[in-house]
Amino acid sequence: MAKKSDKLSACDNQYRLDKWLWAARFYKTRAIAKQMIEGGKVFYNGQRTKSAKIVAIGDKVRIRQGFDEKEVIIEALADRRKDATFAQTLYQETEESLNRREATAQARKQGLLLSPGTETKPDKKQRRQIRQFKERI
Numbered sequence: 360m361a362k363k364s365d366k367l368s369a370c371d372n373q374y375r376l377d378k379w380l381w382a383a384r385f386y387k388t389r390a391i392a393k394q395m396i397e398g399g400k401v402f403y404n405g406q407r408t409k410s411a412k413i414v415a416i417g418d419k420v421r422i423r424q425g426f427d428e429k430e431v432i433i434e435a436l437a438d439r440r441k442d443a444t445f446a447q448t449l450y451q452e453t454e455e456s457l458n459r460r461e462a463t464a465q466a467r468k469q470g471l472l473l474s475p476g477t478e479t480k481p482d483k484k485q486r487r488q489i490r491q492f493k494e495r496i
Contacts, residue, residue: 374438376403376420377410382437384446385422400424420450426463430456 374382377392380401386392393410395401402421403412414420414433421430431450440446481489 372436373413374436375410376401376408376412376414378438379414379433379436379449380420380422382440382446383449384440384443385424395422419453426467427460428456429460 377389377396380386380392380396381389386395392401396408396410399407400423402408403414404418405421414436416433416436418433419430420433421428430453432453433449434451435449437445437449
């Protein structure tokens with residue numbers, strides 16, 4: 360029969376994905392991290408996963424937060440939430456992720472991500488089609 364201390368030593372360096380995301384300060388609480396994982400906002404090694412997934416050093420995590428999508432590589436493991444400087448040592452964001460985020464931020468500032476049809480009002484035919492569509496529902 361295994362002792363309780365043996366179980367703890369065997370699981371020392373194994374951390375759940377939701378706990379790691381919380382410790383790395385991507386989300387404010389573990390509950391929010393779990394919701395984001397279950398909602399498909401977090402991909403582990405290119406696949407959707409569960410919040411209890413055990414993370415390993417060198418694995419890729421893609422995180423969508425609002426307009427931004429970050430792709431990070433896990434460099435260290437932690438299960439405790441500390442200050443932001445410590446949290447930044449847990450991961451390294453990839454170069455292409457940084458470039459993509461900068462490009463989308465620039466496009467947002469210039470207003471290029473807005474749909475082109477928002478500047479003009481619908482004409483009579485389009486208004487009729489909108490009304491017919493709404494009445495069908």
